Amino acid sequence: MVRVDRLRKTFPPTGRNELPVEAVRDVSFELVEGEFYVLLGPSGSGKTTTLRCVAGLDEPTDGEILIDGQLVFSRSRSIFIPPEDRPVAMVFQSYALWPHLNVFDNIAFPLRHGSRRLRSQDVKRRVAEVVDLLRLTEQIYRPVTRLSGGQQQRVALARALALEPKLLLMDEPLSNLDARLRAQLRMELTRLTKRIRITTLYVTHDQAEAMVMGDRIAVMGDRIAVMDCGVIRQEGSPQELYDRPKSMFVARFLGDMNFFEGTVESAQAGIASVSTVGGVLTVTRTDGAPASGPVWVGVRLEDLTPASGPGPNVLRASVTARHFLGDAFLYEVRVGPNALQMKRPPSARFEPGQEIWLHLPPEATLAFPHEDSAPHIEGATDEPSVS
Numbered sequence: 001m002v003r004v005d006r007l008r009k010t011f012p013p014t015g016r017n018e019l020p021v022e023a024v025r026d027v028s029f030e031l032v033e034g035e036f037y038v039l040l041g042p043s044g045s046g047k048t049t050t051l052r053c054v055a056g057l058d059e060p061t062d063g064e065i066l067i068d069g070q071l072v073f074s075r076s077r078s079i080f081i082p083p084e085d086r087p088v089a090m091v092f093q094s095y096a097l098w099p100h101l102n103v104f105d106n107i108a109f110p111l112r113h114g115s116r117r118l119r120s121q122d123v124k125r126r127v128a129e130v131v132d133l134l135r136l137t138e139q140i141y142r143p144v145t146r147l148s149g150g151q152q153q154r155v156a157l158a159r160a161l162a163l164e165p166k167l168l169l170m171d172e173p174l175s176n177l178d179a180r181l182r183a184q185l186r187m188e189l190t191r192l193t194k195r196i197r198i199t200t201l202y203v204t205h206d207q208a209e210a211m212v213m214g215d216r217i218a219v220m221g222d223r224i225a226v227m228d229c230g231v232i233r234q235e236g237s238p239q240e241l242y243d244r245p246k247s248m249f250v251a252r253f254l255g256d257m258n259f260f261e262g263t264v265e266s267a268q269a270g271i272a273s274v275s276t277v278g279g280v281l282t283v284t285r286t287d288g289a290p291a292s293g294p295v296w297v298g299v300r301l302e303d304l305t306p307a308s309g310p311g312p313n314v315l316r317a318s319v320t321a322r323h324f325l326g327d328a329f330l331y332e333v334r335v336g337p338n339a340l341q342m343k344r345p346p347s348a349r350f351e352p353g354q355e356i357w358l359h360l361p362p363e364a365t366l367a368f369p370h371e372d373s374a375p376h377i378e379g380a381t382d383e384p385s386v387s
């Protein structure tokens, strides 16, 4: 349905002593019909630029873009189809509504102007359809400035859907809303796109949003490792990315993970035996994890499980603190000099000061290359909400 192939976008230098900005370096992905595909990454990773290239609002430096069987951009064949002739519609973070127009006229605007120009009865029919779909019928003649943030966001979405695009593009459409509304609209938006079976390319820096909404997610690189900006670090279903991250960056970006150092003693195809301060562990090797020498070992907070006594992959630990999270307890534990966190249901209770045995399941304990980014770098959760 959509194919983006080796997309590259370099912006010219902005000042005299500035360098060109390689916003997108080499991005390829495909969307199947009806898929909800998410580009997830920190601010500056090239998400918006990628989306704008697909929309035709930016002209790529290189690559090819195919939408619904039509080549809309190709550098090698000198093809550039302008945005209004592409079967796409875009929803921006800012909504970009006309403040002096009411809901009806905002939605009707692109239908009445530009290349699409529909007859007035067709405009009315399409507006009525999307207004009904997005539950805006009561507000239809209200000025958009008198609507709540959530309603304005729905008007922006209605306006995009009224164009009956083959591909819906959304750039952080929920990030101006408060947390409760955002969580609610996530599900509403996915339900809606599935019901009308529209193919969607969605950009966000919010990992929870990506996990809830995406059929598949492409994680774009961080700005700390400059060479990782503007590329896709890993692509997969939310669960694949969460359970099988190929790098510490992706592991951290999709939730919390404990990391500590170890040394590979022996390795086979997918597993390794790693010595750590607490003892030897059998772990799963991620792509690129070495067959010998130092590695980072990672395990998710909820995968650390208390054991009744010593055994394979069991370490001795002491509980140093306990925090009540409502639906769980977060424990701080120590294994030798390593401080780890463990998340358990509130039913199982441990006291600070208590000595416990911890099981690290081999399939959920991952070895990462030691040269991968150091664990202290913060992931997605600290990102500001600006794009």
Ligand SMILES: Nc1ncnc2c1ncn2[C@@H]1O[C@H](COP(=O)(O)OP(=O)(O)O)[C@@H](O)[C@H]1O
Pocket: 011, 012, 014, 021, 022, 023, 024, 041, 042, 043, 044, 045, 046, 047, 048, 049, 050, 387
């Ligand atoms: N019009 C532009 N001119 C120069 N640099 C730009 C322009 N738009 C984006 N950039 C730069 O390209 C990089 C990627 O930006 P962007 O695609 O907006 O990232 P994201 O949406 O992931 O936050 C950033 O370094 C940004 O400063």
Ligand SMILES: [Mg+2]
Pocket: 047, 048, 049, 387
């Ligand atoms: Mg952006």
